[in-house]
Amino acid sequence: MDGINCRTIGFSLLPSELIQDIFLRLALPEIHRVKSVSKTLTPVITCKHFLREYNVRSVTDSWVFVYKKRSSLRDSVLYGFTDRLNRWFSIPVYGLLSGVVPPGDDLYFLTASGDFFLFASNRRQELIAVNFSLNTVKKIPSSLLGPRGTSSWRRSGLKLISGPPGSDRFRFLFAERYMNRPVLFEYNSESDTWRIVQTSGNQPCGDRSENVYLSVTHHGSESVILGVRPQLGLGDELPVILRPRFDNEGPRKD
Structure with a gap:
């Protein structure tokens, strides 16, 4: 020593x-x-x-994360690979989560953005956001759909968007078919509230290059996708509904 x-x-x-x-x-x-x-x-x-x-x-670093879940949170490991250094890292999880996750809880890794990592508890049916840079942990209140188990979270239908570098702010988006319509659910950590953004038809698309795309449904050769502006706020334009179709010749959009 x-x-x-x-x-x-x-x-x-x-x-x-x-x-x-x-x-x-x-x-x-x-x-x-x-x-x-x-x-x-x-x-x-x-x-x-x-x-x-x-x-x-x-800011331009690309990461791939793999969560090796074991029966004990202490023994579970989150691995991350970055293209900048071309190697894998072991990222500590237990030290931050041990105080908020009860022993024996069934924890799953969902997604990451910036300094934030999002986990879902299967037994308690809650979301937990971890900021590894600031050493903070935040439990996200249940959405308007109520508590959800890990099987309800489809990776292609959700997105975590971190705030400015060094901040403890983030947004969590997920898309679902609700009341027979594609609906966007958005959580804002700054206000600690959820909001629902509904749309009844296709909206003007404009420039889609910066959109975040969330899968709502996929059946056979047809899909429903919501295109969302990364900086959406209250009163901004509605999500864009896309309905791509796939056949033997590759994807096309009507």
Whole structure:
């Protein structure tokens, strides 16, 4: 332990610009690990200049996540692969979730965005959002459809959208057929409320390049998809309804 402390102290004596340049090359799980084991280096990582520069560099990173669920939350592991460093990382889950998830609960990983990871509890039928950068955990209240088990969450029909880098704000969207209509359900962490966005027909599409697409239904060769603006707010345009059809010649849209 003394050897580790000596190396940490020696490293901290380097110029702060050099230390920040080294840390800027690390992936988020490595940054999180440094913060958890070294109080000496934490101020370097948490300063506004470093956070701003790190967020700018990592905004284009692509990640693939695999959650290895075991009978015990302590033994479950979330793995992440990033194209920037071309390797896998083990991301700690138990340390943050142990205080809010009862022993023996059946926890599933749903999706991620920015610093946020979204989990679903099967037994308690609730959603849990974790911010690994700020070490915060938030339970999301039940939507207007009520509590849901993990089998009700279709990956292609939901989207987590994180707020500005360094913030603890996020939006969670999912699409369902409700009252025989495609409906968008949206949770906003800032207001801690849900809202329903209904539409009765196809809306003008405009530029779709930035839309988020959520699957509502898929039967045979036909699908119903909602195209949603990532920055939708109250009073903004309604979601776009798309009905692509697929045949032997490939997809086409009427």
